[in-house]
Amino acid sequence: MNTSLIFLIVLIIGLAAYFVARSRAVTSANGKLSVLHSLPGYHGTYAAIWATLPALVVLGVWLIASPMLIEKTIRAELPETVTSQGSAPTELALGQVISVANGLRLLSDDELATVTSGSATLRETLAAKGVPMASEAATYLLASAQDYNALKDTSQLAMAAVVIILSIAGAVFALRGISAPFRARNRVEQVILGALLLASSIAILTTVGIIGSMLSEAIRFFQSVSPSTFFFGTVWDPRFAAAGSGGSEGQFGLLPLLAGTLYIAFVAMLFAVPVGLFAAIYMAEYARPSVRSIAKPLLEILAGIPTIVYGFFALITVGPFLRDVSAQLNGLVTGNYVNFIQAQSVLTAGIVMGIMLIPFVSSLSDDIITQVPRSLRDGSLGLGATRSETIKKVVLPAALPGIVGALLLTASRAVGETMIVVLAAGVAARMQLNPFEAMTTVTVKIVNQLTGDLEFNSPQTLVAFALGITLFAITLCLNIYALYIVRKYREQYE
Amino acid sequence: MTEITASAPATFTRPAQARRDIGIKKRYRAERRFRAYGMAAILTGLFFLFVLLWTVISNGYTAFLQTTITLPIEFSEQVIDPKNERADNPAKLMTANYPLLVRDALIKALNIDPSNRALVKQATDMVSASARTQLRDIVVNNQSVIGTTQNVALLAEGNIDSANKGQIDLNVAEANRKVKDTQLGWMKTLTETGAMTKNFNTGLFTFGASSRPEAAGIGVAAVGSLYMMLIVLVLSLPIGVCASIYLEEFAPKNKLTDLIEVNINNLAAVPSIVYGLLGLAVFINFAGMPRSAALVGGLVLTLMTLPTIIIATRAALKAVPPSIRSAALGLGASKMQTIFHHVLPLAMPGVLTGTIIGLAHALGETAPLLLIGMVAFVVDYPGSPMEPSTALPVQIYMWANEAERAFVERTSGAIMILLVFLVLMNLGAILLRRRFERRW
């Protein structure tokens, strides 16, 4: 009996319970529906919940727990020659057992007999069924695989029995409780409330998941590379080792990546803040409604364009443009037409990221500026100040905390941006100050270390999680502080 | 009153006094300067928007055309099945020497000396290597073509396609050029005879990944994106709405709720790549889900989109005036009924707008997908979300890394398609808002 069939049966029981409970509720009312505390539909739902929810919870738990238990049993069965070699070969053997076990399912009884009697090799028989094996199976493999299948079958059967019995029991329990004064609606609503609570806990779980998973992987990384050499190392040279060879020493210095990240973010902000801020000021204080209604959505298109498009833009337009312009400039000044700006450089990535950030700065600041009460503007204008004087001396100082918050949020986005820097900043991890040269960032290296085939135990891949948690920590601080400031600011004018 | 003004006019007012100097001219210059900065800032933004779109469109519009060479292909039995085995072993048809058919057809059409190998090679280079599978499929699907001659439209090779669209600089010395002078001459001939034509590039929409630009398309990637969008929609809308209802309507105002609130706002600003790391560690490493699968991508994007939807939904719920709630509660509805029967339906336009914007964002997201193995060379359409697939923006990323001119064109073309989707979604959101917007 496979899992989806069990699921279907439970649903059918639930549906049946719904209709039975409904009609029982109607009957118990003796034709006067008003004596019911809750509408018949609530009684039905109540019964359906009892019939399905406990059973499905058990089903879910079983599905997660049983493979773990079975694998544990099989692992214990593996011969000592394998288990004594450490965890990696054990896991490999376990994987083999499982794939053989799945392969055995494809064999007919006759074929199985030939294999168990030893008259045909397992490898050839399975290969004919499209299950490849690297080498001829060790002797323990067949037995373990058969055990594995037997355990799985038993587990499946037991699960089916338990789940269906639970479902029926739930339905019966609920149906017995149904009577006219029974408060079915309140019970149903409690369950719904539980579901709502569960949904909102996903937000917390996500954060817990982010921190937990990255921390645990990062700790594995720090077992092979000490935190001090990671956080204070000035050389990034992870030396990708061939899979499995292991033990290759790389250098994992965070500082060059952090320097690149902050430098590029700084250049981007240098570009985006004045443009975005002035655009916001113009939009909020000068633009006629008709102009505003056109220019604002147009600028916001920039925010809706995926960052990969910006990356492509940097790669084929901005980078080559800066390179060629620098060559021309150099030629005009020195006569030597050599470019001094690389196509992939801090400047290229910074400018393109800055373009991407313009709408963030402008729409966040626009919101903040328009929250400054009109009475302050009137007060200043009424004293004979010009508009720009009013903006510079009254509106902006009043909006300053909010704007700082908005800029911090923008900075957080700049630090975490990936696709633009992947395509425009380069991969060379260097510590230097020339904006015309390539530098790389934390995000680029996370992508570099984790794309392609990987092996999960080497520091070369695990370092990505250490980088990730660093990135998360930086943006978390920026975000929380920014959100705190903006919230305080809002409350002030509410 | 009027008669006062009329009868006693100017005598009642003092003459204009000497004005104080309050630096008007200078101040107005500053005012104009300031205003100009603002205008310049907006124009700068719009200028870059324009340049960006111009870059994409000017590079990309040609991707929607593809050069084909229509040749009379002689499906010679001699070449395809010399020993006449196809009845017993149909697999033989899969491995027949189809490129030879193309070669012969080209030799005939271009009048080349078959013994001049260099020339023949140049000629066959003009046709995409995908001609092999194209002819194979024709033969396998309909064996009766063997022995006949059919006109078949073959894809031109990427560089020939670029040359035909005038994208190759002919001033470069021939030796450094991907397209040789003889080939240019043939192209002219073929165009004059009507064999070489530019047609609408359906392949761009239907093909999968390929190292040959003329045979590469976004079809497979688009299906992967579609799967992910469906998963995101199915999961994030109900979860987001439930979470928002709890937080907005039921949650007690205490420290924990505050924490959830800060947490959600923070999650909305967490770099997307962090979600990719989460997906890799939790869904793939811990839960053992397959790499490169749209399912994992969908789950990761769901987690990423949830905060956006929750924030939008809460705003929409907040905008429903308390009077509606009081009215329903006053009629004896339970709080749950009030919310699901009255408040939520009224908030729905806002919820849907937020969802569409969240989906649009998820559709363009690339970084987290790179980490969960969706940077994959996927040729076949994925049959289910569990199978290896890739996504539209990831396909764009992979193409952007290719150097050939024909790939630049395709990358831009794919971006145009992606942007069209995004524009449509955003337009939908705007229309929804316009149509249902209520002012209380």
Added chain:
Amino acid sequence: MNMMSEAAVEKALDQKMTTVPYKMIGKDVSVYYGDKRALFDVNLNVRENTVTALIGPSGCGKSTFLRTLNRMNDTIDNCRVTGKITLDDGDIYDAKIDVVELRARVGMVFQKPNPFPKSIYENVTYGPKIHGLARAKAELDQIVEQSLQKAGLWNEVKDRLHEPGTGLSGGQQQRLCIARAVAVSPEVILMDEPCSALDPIATAKVEELIHELRTNFTIVIVTHSMQQAARVSQRTAMFHLGNLVEENDTDKMFTNPDDQRTQDYIMGRFG
């Protein structure tokens, strides 16, 4: 009755009201918000060193008229003003007239106290600084002291000039706003219901202040309170539905108005 006698004293002081020259003349002033007309051909003149009160039921156009006098309506989108308003001899809606210069001469105090979120000192020096009326610190100090004294606030705040103006009580904030307006040395001060957000004691202080300011400034005050109009003004104009109903000496207006509608309003029949 006390009120009446005080008004009588005023009257005695202002003998020959009609000989006082006009500071501002409004002729056929109409205001439109988009298509909606808010004022209908109002002809109203403001006499020098006089307090002119504008009264009428809410929405009658009194605030709108007040705001035309220093062109604050310019800051409202789609607002249009027709007719002619002169300050001394100059048309303030003339293209050559500069609105900044105009507002430096015709200051304004608003309904709700709106001190800038800066220190008391900076609030007062804001105007003089932007207009370049004083350069040296000593000059500014002097302006601050004089203005705050004129606004009757000096003794209350002289020890905390560098604390935020928003930290003052409502009445103090409003007097700070008056000091801020006075610091620019305008010729006319417009007040838009300056006491509506204040408690009675703060109101009394501000009214007393208005009284004193009359010696140096021409004052136009919009008020919803007829008692206030009677207490502080020498001339009163009554608006109704965007029309000027009657303009008269205040004591005449409150004892023997020319217009039936004024009488009804004063008797509390509508409003």
